[in-house]
Amino acid sequence: MHAMLAAGGPVIPSFGKSSSCVQDNGAFCFDWIRDNWDSTFQPALISHLKLTVIAVGIGFVLALGLALLAHQRRWLITPLTLVFATVFTIPSLALFQVLVPISGLTVLTAEIALVGYTLSILFANIITGLREVPAEVRDAARGMGLSDRQILFRVELPIALPAVMAGLRIATVTVISLATIATVITVQSLGGPIFEGIQNDFKTKYVAAGLLTVVLALVADGLLVITQRRLTPWARARRA
Protein backbone atom coordinates (compact mmCIF):
# COMPACT_ATOMS: atom_id res chain seq x y z
CA MET A 1 0.00 0.00 0.00
CA HIS A 2 2.96 2.29 0.44
CA ALA A 3 3.27 2.28 -3.30
CA MET A 4 -0.06 3.98 -3.44
CA LEU A 5 1.12 7.08 -1.66
CA ALA A 6 -0.42 9.75 -3.71
CA ALA A 7 0.72 13.14 -4.75
CA GLY A 8 -2.08 15.53 -5.30
CA GLY A 9 -5.57 14.37 -6.29
CA PRO A 10 -7.26 11.07 -5.69
CA VAL A 11 -5.82 8.06 -7.41
CA ILE A 12 -8.72 6.19 -8.85
CA PRO A 13 -8.43 2.83 -10.53
CA SER A 14 -8.51 3.78 -14.17
CA PHE A 15 -11.67 2.12 -15.36
CA GLY A 16 -12.05 4.90 -17.82
CA LYS A 17 -15.00 7.06 -17.03
CA SER A 18 -15.67 8.22 -13.50
CA SER A 19 -18.69 10.05 -12.22
CA SER A 20 -18.75 13.68 -11.30
CA CYS A 21 -19.19 12.69 -7.64
CA VAL A 22 -15.86 10.85 -7.76
CA GLN A 23 -14.17 13.67 -9.62
CA ASP A 24 -15.37 16.12 -6.94
CA ASN A 25 -14.11 13.69 -4.21
CA GLY A 26 -17.62 13.43 -2.72
CA ALA A 27 -18.02 11.88 0.72
CA PHE A 28 -20.36 9.14 -0.41
CA CYS A 29 -20.40 8.29 -4.10
CA PHE A 30 -22.86 5.45 -4.29
CA ASP A 31 -22.11 4.57 -7.91
CA TRP A 32 -18.42 4.11 -7.15
CA ILE A 33 -19.20 1.94 -4.10
CA ARG A 34 -21.54 -0.17 -6.23
CA ASP A 35 -18.96 -0.52 -9.02
CA ASN A 36 -16.22 -1.46 -6.58
CA TRP A 37 -18.31 -3.60 -4.22
CA ASP A 38 -17.16 -6.90 -5.66
CA SER A 39 -13.53 -5.93 -6.02
CA THR A 40 -12.96 -3.95 -2.82
CA PHE A 41 -15.69 -3.96 -0.21
CA GLN A 42 -17.05 -7.49 -0.32
CA PRO A 43 -13.67 -9.24 0.07
CA ALA A 44 -12.71 -6.82 2.83
CA LEU A 45 -16.03 -7.36 4.60
CA ILE A 46 -15.82 -11.14 4.37
CA SER A 47 -12.24 -11.16 5.59
CA HIS A 48 -13.17 -8.79 8.42
CA LEU A 49 -16.06 -11.02 9.43
CA LYS A 50 -13.83 -14.10 9.41
CA LEU A 51 -11.21 -12.37 11.56
CA THR A 52 -13.93 -11.40 14.03
CA VAL A 53 -15.73 -14.73 14.21
CA ILE A 54 -12.51 -16.69 14.65
CA ALA A 55 -11.17 -14.29 17.29
CA VAL A 56 -14.38 -14.18 19.30
CA GLY A 57 -14.96 -17.92 18.89
CA ILE A 58 -11.50 -18.99 20.03
CA GLY A 59 -11.42 -16.25 22.66
CA PHE A 60 -14.75 -17.44 24.05
CA VAL A 61 -13.69 -21.08 24.28
CA LEU A 62 -10.40 -20.16 25.97
CA ALA A 63 -12.07 -17.68 28.32
CA LEU A 64 -14.73 -20.20 29.31
CA GLY A 65 -12.14 -22.90 29.93
CA LEU A 66 -9.93 -20.62 32.01
CA ALA A 67 -12.89 -19.16 33.90
CA LEU A 68 -14.18 -22.64 34.80
CA LEU A 69 -10.69 -23.62 35.94
CA ALA A 70 -10.38 -20.47 38.03
CA HIS A 71 -13.90 -21.03 39.37
CA GLN A 72 -12.69 -24.30 40.89
CA ARG A 73 -9.23 -23.06 41.89
CA ARG A 74 -9.99 -19.68 43.32
CA TRP A 75 -6.36 -18.66 43.71
CA LEU A 76 -6.07 -18.45 39.90
CA ILE A 77 -8.62 -15.65 39.62
CA THR A 78 -6.39 -12.79 40.77
CA PRO A 79 -3.28 -13.56 38.67
CA LEU A 80 -5.34 -14.31 35.54
CA THR A 81 -7.41 -11.16 35.98
CA LEU A 82 -4.20 -9.13 36.33
CA VAL A 83 -2.64 -10.64 33.22
CA PHE A 84 -5.73 -10.04 31.10
CA ALA A 85 -6.27 -6.54 32.41
CA THR A 86 -2.67 -5.78 31.37
CA VAL A 87 -3.14 -7.29 27.90
CA PHE A 88 -6.20 -5.13 27.43
CA THR A 89 -4.23 -1.95 28.11
CA ILE A 90 -1.67 -2.59 25.35
CA PRO A 91 -2.48 -0.39 22.35
CA SER A 92 -3.52 -2.62 19.44
CA LEU A 93 -1.05 -0.98 17.06
CA ALA A 94 1.77 -1.82 19.46
CA LEU A 95 0.52 -5.33 20.12
CA PHE A 96 0.42 -6.14 16.40
CA GLN A 97 3.97 -4.81 15.94
CA VAL A 98 5.29 -6.71 18.96
CA LEU A 99 3.93 -9.96 17.56
CA VAL A 100 5.27 -9.52 14.00
CA PRO A 101 8.82 -10.72 14.81
CA ILE A 102 7.27 -13.85 16.35
CA SER A 103 4.53 -14.83 13.98
CA GLY A 104 5.17 -12.60 10.96
CA LEU A 105 2.87 -10.50 8.83
CA THR A 106 0.15 -13.12 8.96
CA VAL A 107 -3.47 -13.69 9.83
CA LEU A 108 -2.15 -15.68 12.78
CA THR A 109 -0.57 -12.54 14.24
CA ALA A 110 -3.81 -10.63 13.86
CA GLU A 111 -5.80 -13.44 15.46
CA ILE A 112 -3.41 -13.81 18.39
CA ALA A 113 -3.86 -10.15 19.23
CA LEU A 114 -7.63 -10.16 18.71
CA VAL A 115 -8.06 -13.37 20.74
CA GLY A 116 -6.03 -11.71 23.49
CA TYR A 117 -8.48 -8.81 23.68
CA THR A 118 -11.50 -11.12 23.54
CA LEU A 119 -10.07 -13.24 26.34
CA SER A 120 -9.44 -10.22 28.53
CA ILE A 121 -13.03 -9.07 28.23
CA LEU A 122 -14.75 -12.45 28.40
CA PHE A 123 -12.72 -13.95 31.23
CA ALA A 124 -13.64 -11.07 33.52
CA ASN A 125 -17.30 -11.25 32.56
CA ILE A 126 -17.65 -15.01 32.95
CA ILE A 127 -15.94 -14.94 36.34
CA THR A 128 -18.18 -12.10 37.47
CA GLY A 129 -21.27 -13.93 36.22
CA LEU A 130 -20.34 -17.10 38.10
CA ARG A 131 -19.52 -15.15 41.24
CA GLU A 132 -22.86 -13.41 41.18
CA VAL A 133 -24.83 -16.64 41.45
CA PRO A 134 -26.58 -16.18 44.82
CA ALA A 135 -25.11 -18.35 47.58
CA GLU A 136 -28.59 -19.58 48.59
CA VAL A 137 -29.28 -20.80 45.05
CA ARG A 138 -26.09 -22.82 45.11
CA ASP A 139 -26.93 -24.11 48.60
CA ALA A 140 -30.45 -25.15 47.57
CA ALA A 141 -29.07 -26.91 44.49
CA ARG A 142 -26.59 -28.87 46.59
CA GLY A 143 -29.21 -29.60 49.25
CA MET A 144 -31.55 -31.10 46.66
CA GLY A 145 -28.88 -33.50 45.48
CA LEU A 146 -27.36 -31.94 42.37
CA SER A 147 -23.76 -33.03 41.85
CA ASP A 148 -21.03 -30.40 41.44
CA ARG A 149 -21.12 -30.86 37.67
CA GLN A 150 -24.91 -30.56 37.59
CA ILE A 151 -24.73 -27.41 39.70
CA LEU A 152 -22.24 -25.90 37.25
CA PHE A 153 -24.12 -26.74 34.05
CA ARG A 154 -27.73 -26.54 35.21
CA VAL A 155 -27.52 -23.69 37.69
CA GLU A 156 -24.36 -21.59 37.71
CA LEU A 157 -23.67 -21.23 33.99
CA PRO A 158 -27.30 -20.52 33.03
CA ILE A 159 -27.52 -17.87 35.74
CA ALA A 160 -24.20 -16.39 34.57
CA LEU A 161 -25.46 -16.28 30.98
CA PRO A 162 -26.58 -12.62 30.92
CA ALA A 163 -23.12 -11.55 32.14
CA VAL A 164 -21.47 -13.86 29.58
CA MET A 165 -23.63 -12.46 26.77
CA ALA A 166 -22.86 -8.91 27.85
CA GLY A 167 -19.17 -9.80 27.61
CA LEU A 168 -19.67 -11.34 24.17
CA ARG A 169 -21.30 -8.14 22.96
CA ILE A 170 -18.46 -5.94 24.20
CA ALA A 171 -15.84 -8.37 22.85
CA THR A 172 -17.49 -8.62 19.43
CA VAL A 173 -17.85 -4.89 18.94
CA THR A 174 -14.31 -4.31 20.22
CA VAL A 175 -12.85 -6.92 17.87
CA ILE A 176 -14.77 -5.56 14.87
CA SER A 177 -13.32 -2.15 15.63
CA LEU A 178 -9.77 -3.38 16.28
CA ALA A 179 -9.70 -5.67 13.25
CA THR A 180 -9.38 -2.61 11.04
CA ILE A 181 -5.92 -2.07 12.52
CA ALA A 182 -4.86 -5.52 11.27
CA THR A 183 -4.28 -3.76 7.96
CA VAL A 184 -0.94 -2.49 9.28
CA ILE A 185 0.35 -6.03 9.24
CA THR A 186 -1.06 -6.56 5.73
CA VAL A 187 -4.01 -8.66 6.86
CA GLN A 188 -7.09 -7.93 4.78
CA SER A 189 -10.00 -6.27 6.58
CA LEU A 190 -12.24 -3.25 6.25
CA GLY A 191 -9.24 -1.34 7.56
CA GLY A 192 -7.70 -1.71 4.05
CA PRO A 193 -10.10 0.60 2.20
CA ILE A 194 -10.08 2.98 5.17
CA PHE A 195 -6.28 3.34 5.16
CA GLU A 196 -6.14 3.56 1.37
CA GLY A 197 -8.88 6.13 1.24
CA ILE A 198 -7.15 8.26 3.84
CA GLN A 199 -3.75 7.98 2.19
CA ASN A 200 -5.17 8.83 -1.22
CA ASP A 201 -7.52 11.42 0.19
CA PHE A 202 -10.42 9.63 -1.47
CA LYS A 203 -13.33 10.29 0.83
CA THR A 204 -15.88 7.84 -0.51
CA LYS A 205 -13.53 4.94 0.05
CA TYR A 206 -12.81 5.50 3.73
CA VAL A 207 -16.27 6.81 4.56
CA ALA A 208 -17.93 3.77 3.00
CA ALA A 209 -15.52 1.31 4.61
CA GLY A 210 -15.89 3.05 7.96
CA LEU A 211 -19.66 2.99 7.71
CA LEU A 212 -19.55 -0.66 6.75
CA THR A 213 -17.53 -1.38 9.90
CA VAL A 214 -20.05 0.45 12.02
CA VAL A 215 -22.97 -1.36 10.38
CA LEU A 216 -21.22 -4.70 10.88
CA ALA A 217 -20.74 -3.92 14.58
CA LEU A 218 -24.37 -2.83 15.01
CA VAL A 219 -25.73 -5.90 13.22
CA ALA A 220 -23.52 -8.26 15.22
CA ASP A 221 -24.52 -6.56 18.47
CA GLY A 222 -28.20 -6.71 17.49
CA LEU A 223 -27.98 -10.42 16.73
CA LEU A 224 -26.34 -11.04 20.10
CA VAL A 225 -29.06 -9.07 21.89
CA ILE A 226 -31.74 -11.15 20.17
CA THR A 227 -29.90 -14.35 21.08
CA GLN A 228 -29.59 -13.24 24.68
CA ARG A 229 -33.31 -12.47 24.96
CA ARG A 230 -34.16 -15.87 23.56
CA LEU A 231 -31.76 -17.67 25.86
CA THR A 232 -32.67 -15.78 29.03
CA PRO A 233 -36.42 -15.07 29.02
CA TRP A 234 -36.29 -15.09 32.82
CA ALA A 235 -33.94 -12.11 33.01
CA ARG A 236 -36.69 -9.75 31.84
CA ALA A 237 -39.54 -11.43 33.70
CA ARG A 238 -40.06 -9.29 36.76
CA ARG A 239 -43.00 -8.79 39.00
CA ALA A 240 -45.48 -6.49 37.34
Added chain:
Amino acid sequence: MEKKNTAQEEGASSYPSAAPLEFRNVVKQYPGSDTRAVDDLSFEVPAGEICVLVGPSGCGKTTAMRMVNRMIDITDGDILLDGKSVVDRNPPELRREIGYVIQQIGLFPHQTIAQNIATVPKLLGWDKDRIGTRVDELLDLVSLPNDMGSRYPGQLSGGQRQRIGVARALAADPPLMLMDEPFGAIDPINRERLQDEFLRLQAEIRKTIVFVTHDIDEAIKMGDRIAILREGGILAQYDTPDAILSRPADEFVAQFVGVDRGLKRLALSHLGEIELAASNGQPADTPRAKRDASLRDALSLMMASGHQQIVVVDDNDEAVGVASLELIAGVLKLPNGSVTAPKKKTASETGETAAP
Protein backbone atom coordinates in the same frame (compact mmCIF):
# COMPACT_ATOMS: atom_id res chain seq x y z
CA MET B 1 -58.59 -35.40 52.87
CA GLU B 2 -56.67 -37.96 50.81
CA LYS B 3 -55.07 -36.23 47.87
CA LYS B 4 -53.56 -37.87 44.87
CA ASN B 5 -49.88 -38.50 45.19
CA THR B 6 -48.06 -39.37 42.01
CA ALA B 7 -44.78 -39.58 43.88
CA GLN B 8 -45.87 -42.78 45.61
CA GLU B 9 -46.80 -44.65 42.42
CA GLU B 10 -43.53 -46.42 42.07
CA GLY B 11 -41.78 -45.12 45.12
CA ALA B 12 -38.93 -42.72 44.51
CA SER B 13 -37.05 -44.50 47.22
CA SER B 14 -37.49 -47.49 49.43
CA TYR B 15 -38.67 -45.23 52.24
CA PRO B 16 -42.21 -44.94 53.53
CA SER B 17 -43.77 -41.50 53.29
CA ALA B 18 -42.22 -40.61 56.64
CA ALA B 19 -39.25 -42.16 58.44
CA PRO B 20 -37.86 -41.88 61.97
CA LEU B 21 -34.62 -40.00 62.50
CA GLU B 22 -32.04 -40.60 65.19
CA PHE B 23 -29.04 -38.55 66.27
CA ARG B 24 -26.57 -40.84 68.02
CA ASN B 25 -23.75 -39.08 69.92
CA VAL B 26 -23.21 -36.73 67.01
CA VAL B 27 -20.13 -34.51 67.18
CA LYS B 28 -18.99 -31.75 64.86
CA GLN B 29 -15.59 -30.20 65.28
CA TYR B 30 -14.16 -28.04 62.53
CA PRO B 31 -10.50 -28.58 61.67
CA GLY B 32 -8.29 -26.10 63.48
CA SER B 33 -10.92 -25.34 66.09
CA ASP B 34 -10.53 -26.24 69.76
CA THR B 35 -14.23 -26.18 70.48
CA ARG B 36 -17.01 -28.33 69.18
CA ALA B 37 -19.83 -26.88 67.12
CA VAL B 38 -22.06 -29.81 68.06
CA ASP B 39 -21.24 -31.90 71.09
CA ASP B 40 -22.47 -35.44 71.72
CA LEU B 41 -25.95 -34.78 70.41
CA SER B 42 -28.42 -37.63 70.84
CA PHE B 43 -32.17 -37.64 70.32
CA GLU B 44 -34.84 -39.45 68.34
CA VAL B 45 -37.58 -38.03 66.17
CA PRO B 46 -40.49 -40.43 65.60
CA ALA B 47 -41.80 -40.72 62.05
CA GLY B 48 -44.25 -37.98 61.11
CA GLU B 49 -43.30 -35.53 63.86
CA ILE B 50 -41.90 -32.03 63.74
CA CYS B 51 -38.73 -31.68 65.77
CA VAL B 52 -37.66 -28.07 66.26
CA LEU B 53 -34.01 -27.29 66.91
CA VAL B 54 -33.89 -24.01 68.77
CA GLY B 55 -31.29 -21.98 70.61
CA PRO B 56 -29.26 -18.79 70.57
CA SER B 57 -26.99 -18.05 67.60
CA GLY B 58 -23.86 -20.13 67.65
CA CYS B 59 -25.56 -23.06 69.36
CA GLY B 60 -24.99 -25.34 66.36
CA LYS B 61 -28.63 -25.88 65.46
CA THR B 62 -28.13 -25.28 61.73
CA THR B 63 -24.92 -27.30 61.79
CA ALA B 64 -26.82 -30.18 63.39
CA MET B 65 -29.52 -29.98 60.73
CA ARG B 66 -27.05 -29.80 57.86
CA MET B 67 -25.27 -32.94 59.03
CA VAL B 68 -28.45 -34.93 58.39
CA ASN B 69 -28.15 -34.59 54.63
CA ARG B 70 -24.37 -34.43 54.73
CA MET B 71 -24.13 -30.81 53.69
CA ILE B 72 -21.70 -30.81 56.61
CA ASP B 73 -19.65 -33.88 57.41
CA ILE B 74 -20.12 -35.62 60.73
CA THR B 75 -16.96 -35.69 62.86
CA ASP B 76 -18.09 -38.46 65.17
CA GLY B 77 -21.22 -40.40 66.04
CA ASP B 78 -23.95 -41.22 63.56
CA ILE B 79 -27.29 -40.09 62.20
CA LEU B 80 -29.80 -42.76 61.27
CA LEU B 81 -32.62 -42.19 58.81
CA ASP B 82 -35.15 -45.01 58.97
CA GLY B 83 -32.55 -46.97 60.94
CA LYS B 84 -29.90 -46.62 58.24
CA SER B 85 -26.74 -44.57 58.72
CA VAL B 86 -26.40 -41.52 56.50
CA VAL B 87 -22.62 -41.70 56.77
CA ASP B 88 -22.26 -44.55 54.28
CA ARG B 89 -24.47 -42.88 51.72
CA ASN B 90 -23.44 -41.07 48.55
CA PRO B 91 -24.31 -37.47 49.53
CA PRO B 92 -26.13 -36.34 46.35
CA GLU B 93 -28.25 -39.53 46.35
CA LEU B 94 -29.04 -39.13 50.04
CA ARG B 95 -30.05 -35.48 49.54
CA ARG B 96 -32.52 -36.39 46.80
CA GLU B 97 -34.43 -38.39 49.41
CA ILE B 98 -34.57 -35.53 51.93
CA GLY B 99 -36.60 -32.37 51.41
CA TYR B 100 -34.57 -29.18 51.86
CA VAL B 101 -36.01 -25.75 52.61
CA ILE B 102 -33.88 -22.75 53.56
CA GLN B 103 -34.72 -19.24 54.71
CA GLN B 104 -33.73 -17.53 51.46
CA ILE B 105 -35.50 -20.36 49.60
CA GLY B 106 -32.95 -20.40 46.78
CA LEU B 107 -35.36 -20.86 43.90
CA PHE B 108 -33.58 -21.08 40.55
CA PRO B 109 -34.24 -17.67 38.94
CA HIS B 110 -33.62 -18.97 35.42
CA GLN B 111 -36.24 -21.71 35.64
CA THR B 112 -40.01 -21.53 35.70
CA ILE B 113 -41.90 -22.46 38.86
CA ALA B 114 -42.82 -25.81 37.29
CA GLN B 115 -39.17 -26.50 36.41
CA ASN B 116 -38.12 -25.51 39.93
CA ILE B 117 -40.59 -27.93 41.49
CA ALA B 118 -39.52 -30.66 39.06
CA THR B 119 -35.85 -30.46 40.09
CA VAL B 120 -35.60 -33.61 42.19
CA PRO B 121 -38.06 -35.74 40.13
CA LYS B 122 -35.95 -34.89 37.08
CA LEU B 123 -32.79 -35.94 38.90
CA LEU B 124 -34.53 -39.21 39.76
CA GLY B 125 -35.38 -39.75 36.10
CA TRP B 126 -39.18 -39.57 36.22
CA ASP B 127 -40.90 -39.35 32.85
CA LYS B 128 -42.39 -36.09 31.64
CA ASP B 129 -46.06 -36.94 32.20
CA ARG B 130 -45.50 -38.05 35.75
CA ILE B 131 -43.51 -34.90 36.52
CA GLY B 132 -46.25 -32.71 35.00
CA THR B 133 -48.96 -34.38 37.06
CA ARG B 134 -46.86 -34.15 40.20
CA VAL B 135 -46.17 -30.44 39.69
CA ASP B 136 -49.92 -29.74 39.45
CA GLU B 137 -50.60 -31.83 42.58
CA LEU B 138 -47.99 -29.87 44.52
CA LEU B 139 -49.28 -26.47 43.38
CA ASP B 140 -52.70 -27.60 44.63
CA LEU B 141 -51.17 -28.79 47.88
CA VAL B 142 -49.66 -25.37 48.62
CA SER B 143 -52.82 -23.59 47.42
CA LEU B 144 -51.37 -21.92 44.35
CA PRO B 145 -53.03 -21.87 40.92
CA ASN B 146 -51.70 -24.31 38.31
CA ASP B 147 -51.01 -21.57 35.78
CA MET B 148 -48.36 -20.21 38.11
CA GLY B 149 -46.16 -23.06 36.87
CA SER B 150 -45.14 -21.09 33.81
CA ARG B 151 -44.05 -17.98 35.74
CA TYR B 152 -40.54 -17.20 36.93
CA PRO B 153 -39.54 -16.80 40.60
CA GLY B 154 -38.84 -13.09 40.03
CA GLN B 155 -42.55 -12.59 39.31
CA LEU B 156 -43.75 -14.00 42.65
CA SER B 157 -44.26 -12.45 46.07
CA GLY B 158 -42.19 -13.56 49.05
CA GLY B 159 -45.00 -15.68 50.47
CA GLN B 160 -45.62 -17.36 47.13
CA ARG B 161 -41.92 -18.09 46.72
CA GLN B 162 -41.88 -19.62 50.17
CA ARG B 163 -44.76 -21.94 49.26
CA ILE B 164 -42.95 -22.93 46.06
CA GLY B 165 -39.89 -23.69 48.16
CA VAL B 166 -41.95 -26.11 50.25
CA ALA B 167 -43.58 -27.63 47.15
CA ARG B 168 -40.17 -28.14 45.57
CA ALA B 169 -38.88 -29.87 48.70
CA LEU B 170 -41.90 -32.19 48.73
CA ALA B 171 -41.71 -33.06 45.02
CA ALA B 172 -40.35 -36.59 45.33
CA ASP B 173 -42.34 -37.26 48.53
CA PRO B 174 -39.29 -37.46 50.80
CA PRO B 175 -39.68 -39.25 54.15
CA LEU B 176 -37.82 -36.41 55.88
CA MET B 177 -37.79 -32.64 55.46
CA LEU B 178 -35.11 -30.26 56.69
CA MET B 179 -36.28 -26.68 57.17
CA ASP B 180 -33.82 -23.98 58.17
CA GLU B 181 -35.72 -20.89 59.43
CA PRO B 182 -38.17 -21.31 56.55
CA PHE B 183 -40.35 -18.39 57.61
CA GLY B 184 -37.55 -16.19 58.94
CA ALA B 185 -37.53 -13.71 56.06
CA ILE B 186 -41.32 -13.22 55.95
CA ASP B 187 -43.07 -10.30 57.64
CA PRO B 188 -44.82 -11.18 60.95
CA ILE B 189 -48.39 -11.25 59.63
CA ASN B 190 -47.61 -13.44 56.65
CA ARG B 191 -45.28 -15.55 58.78
CA GLU B 192 -48.13 -16.49 61.07
CA ARG B 193 -50.33 -17.32 58.08
CA LEU B 194 -47.59 -19.48 56.53
CA GLN B 195 -47.01 -21.23 59.86
CA ASP B 196 -50.71 -22.09 60.18
CA GLU B 197 -50.84 -23.15 56.58
CA PHE B 198 -47.81 -25.35 57.04
CA LEU B 199 -49.28 -27.02 60.13
CA ARG B 200 -52.44 -27.81 58.16
CA LEU B 201 -50.30 -29.18 55.35
CA GLN B 202 -48.28 -31.28 57.78
CA ALA B 203 -51.49 -32.72 59.25
CA GLU B 204 -52.11 -34.03 55.75
CA ILE B 205 -48.67 -35.18 54.63
CA ARG B 206 -47.23 -36.19 58.01
CA LYS B 207 -43.57 -35.95 57.18
CA THR B 208 -40.78 -36.25 59.67
CA ILE B 209 -39.47 -32.71 59.89
CA VAL B 210 -36.38 -31.14 61.39
CA PHE B 211 -37.15 -27.45 61.79
CA VAL B 212 -34.51 -24.92 62.79
CA THR B 213 -35.42 -21.57 64.33
CA HIS B 214 -34.02 -19.08 66.84
CA ASP B 215 -37.53 -18.02 67.85
CA ILE B 216 -38.87 -19.90 70.88
CA ASP B 217 -42.46 -18.89 70.10
CA GLU B 218 -42.18 -20.41 66.65
CA ALA B 219 -40.63 -23.51 68.19
CA ILE B 220 -43.52 -23.89 70.64
CA LYS B 221 -46.04 -23.37 67.89
CA MET B 222 -44.52 -25.65 65.27
CA GLY B 223 -42.88 -28.39 67.31
CA ASP B 224 -44.19 -31.75 68.41
CA ARG B 225 -40.86 -31.88 70.17
CA ILE B 226 -38.29 -29.22 70.83
CA ALA B 227 -34.55 -29.67 71.17
CA ILE B 228 -33.08 -26.66 72.94
CA LEU B 229 -29.38 -26.28 72.26
CA ARG B 230 -26.95 -24.09 74.11
CA GLU B 231 -23.66 -22.63 72.95
CA GLY B 232 -21.18 -25.30 72.01
CA GLY B 233 -23.88 -27.47 70.48
CA ILE B 234 -24.91 -29.09 73.76
CA LEU B 235 -28.46 -30.36 74.11
CA ALA B 236 -30.05 -28.56 77.06
CA GLN B 237 -33.47 -30.22 76.89
CA TYR B 238 -35.41 -32.38 74.46
CA ASP B 239 -39.09 -32.64 75.18
CA THR B 240 -42.60 -31.66 74.18
CA PRO B 241 -43.37 -27.92 74.21
CA ASP B 242 -45.64 -28.38 77.24
CA ALA B 243 -43.00 -30.23 79.22
CA ILE B 244 -40.33 -27.67 78.36
CA LEU B 245 -42.60 -24.82 79.47
CA SER B 246 -43.78 -26.50 82.66
CA ARG B 247 -40.52 -28.11 83.67
CA PRO B 248 -37.49 -26.37 82.17
CA ALA B 249 -34.46 -28.59 82.78
CA ASP B 250 -32.24 -25.81 84.05
CA GLU B 251 -31.73 -22.07 84.39
CA PHE B 252 -30.61 -21.72 80.77
CA VAL B 253 -33.79 -23.29 79.42
CA ALA B 254 -35.97 -21.31 81.84
CA GLN B 255 -34.34 -18.09 80.67
CA PHE B 256 -34.54 -19.05 77.02
CA VAL B 257 -38.25 -19.88 77.10
CA GLY B 258 -38.87 -16.67 79.03
CA VAL B 259 -40.47 -15.61 82.30
CA ASP B 260 -43.85 -15.65 80.54
CA ARG B 261 -43.62 -19.40 80.04
CA GLY B 262 -46.83 -19.85 82.02
CA LEU B 263 -48.69 -17.74 79.50
CA LYS B 264 -46.99 -19.52 76.63
CA ARG B 265 -48.15 -22.78 78.11
CA LEU B 266 -51.70 -21.48 78.33
CA ALA B 267 -51.48 -20.72 74.63
CA LEU B 268 -50.98 -24.43 73.96
CA SER B 269 -54.41 -25.51 75.22
CA HIS B 270 -57.93 -24.57 74.26
CA LEU B 271 -61.07 -23.93 76.24
CA GLY B 272 -62.59 -27.05 74.72
CA GLU B 273 -59.88 -29.19 76.29
CA ILE B 274 -60.46 -28.28 79.94
CA GLU B 275 -63.22 -29.29 82.27
CA LEU B 276 -65.61 -26.33 82.38
CA ALA B 277 -67.97 -25.34 85.15
CA ALA B 278 -71.69 -25.44 84.45
CA SER B 279 -73.14 -22.18 83.27
CA ASN B 280 -75.75 -20.84 85.68
CA GLY B 281 -77.04 -17.44 84.82
CA GLN B 282 -73.91 -15.40 84.27
CA PRO B 283 -74.49 -11.69 83.86
CA ALA B 284 -75.36 -10.79 80.29
CA ASP B 285 -72.18 -8.81 79.84
CA THR B 286 -69.89 -11.76 80.63
CA PRO B 287 -67.44 -12.13 77.73
CA ARG B 288 -67.95 -15.13 75.44
CA ALA B 289 -65.33 -17.20 73.65
CA LYS B 290 -65.42 -20.19 71.36
CA ARG B 291 -64.15 -23.58 72.40
CA ASP B 292 -61.12 -23.38 70.11
CA ALA B 293 -59.90 -20.16 71.75
CA SER B 294 -56.65 -20.68 73.63
CA LEU B 295 -56.58 -20.35 77.42
CA ARG B 296 -54.20 -17.46 76.95
CA ASP B 297 -56.75 -15.61 74.82
CA ALA B 298 -59.49 -16.43 77.35
CA LEU B 299 -57.35 -15.01 80.15
CA SER B 300 -56.64 -11.91 78.11
CA LEU B 301 -60.36 -11.47 77.48
CA MET B 302 -61.09 -11.63 81.21
CA MET B 303 -58.37 -9.12 82.02
CA ALA B 304 -59.57 -6.73 79.36
CA SER B 305 -63.23 -6.92 80.37
CA GLY B 306 -62.67 -6.93 84.13
CA HIS B 307 -64.54 -10.20 84.62
CA GLN B 308 -63.38 -13.27 86.47
CA GLN B 309 -65.37 -15.58 84.24
CA ILE B 310 -65.92 -16.31 80.61
CA VAL B 311 -68.79 -18.11 78.88
CA VAL B 312 -67.62 -20.79 76.49
CA VAL B 313 -69.78 -21.23 73.41
CA ASP B 314 -69.90 -23.78 70.60
CA ASP B 315 -69.96 -23.03 66.89
CA ASN B 316 -73.68 -22.21 67.10
CA ASP B 317 -73.00 -19.66 69.83
CA GLU B 318 -74.72 -21.93 72.43
CA ALA B 319 -73.16 -21.78 75.89
CA VAL B 320 -71.45 -25.05 76.80
CA GLY B 321 -69.94 -24.00 80.12
CA VAL B 322 -68.03 -21.41 82.06
CA ALA B 323 -64.28 -20.94 82.52
CA SER B 324 -63.13 -19.00 85.55
CA LEU B 325 -59.83 -17.40 86.48
CA GLU B 326 -59.28 -20.07 89.15
CA LEU B 327 -59.98 -22.81 86.61
CA ILE B 328 -57.37 -21.46 84.21
CA ALA B 329 -54.83 -20.85 86.95
CA GLY B 330 -55.46 -24.39 88.11
CA VAL B 331 -54.51 -25.74 84.71
CA LEU B 332 -50.96 -24.52 85.15
CA LYS B 333 -50.69 -26.36 88.46
CA LEU B 334 -51.82 -29.68 87.07
CA PRO B 335 -49.11 -32.26 86.49
CA ASN B 336 -47.60 -32.01 83.07
CA GLY B 337 -49.36 -33.73 80.21
CA SER B 338 -52.85 -33.89 81.63
CA VAL B 339 -54.11 -30.84 79.82
CA THR B 340 -52.32 -30.33 76.66
CA ALA B 341 -51.69 -33.83 75.41
CA PRO B 342 -53.05 -33.66 71.86
CA LYS B 343 -51.46 -30.36 71.04
CA LYS B 344 -51.98 -30.62 67.34
CA LYS B 345 -52.31 -33.70 65.31
CA THR B 346 -49.71 -36.26 64.45
CA ALA B 347 -48.42 -37.40 67.79
CA SER B 348 -51.58 -38.84 69.24
CA GLU B 349 -53.15 -39.80 65.95
CA THR B 350 -50.29 -41.81 64.54
CA GLY B 351 -49.83 -43.54 67.87
CA GLU B 352 -46.12 -43.58 67.28
CA THR B 353 -45.19 -41.41 70.19
CA ALA B 354 -43.90 -43.29 73.13
CA ALA B 355 -44.95 -41.71 76.39
CA PRO B 356 -42.12 -39.63 77.77
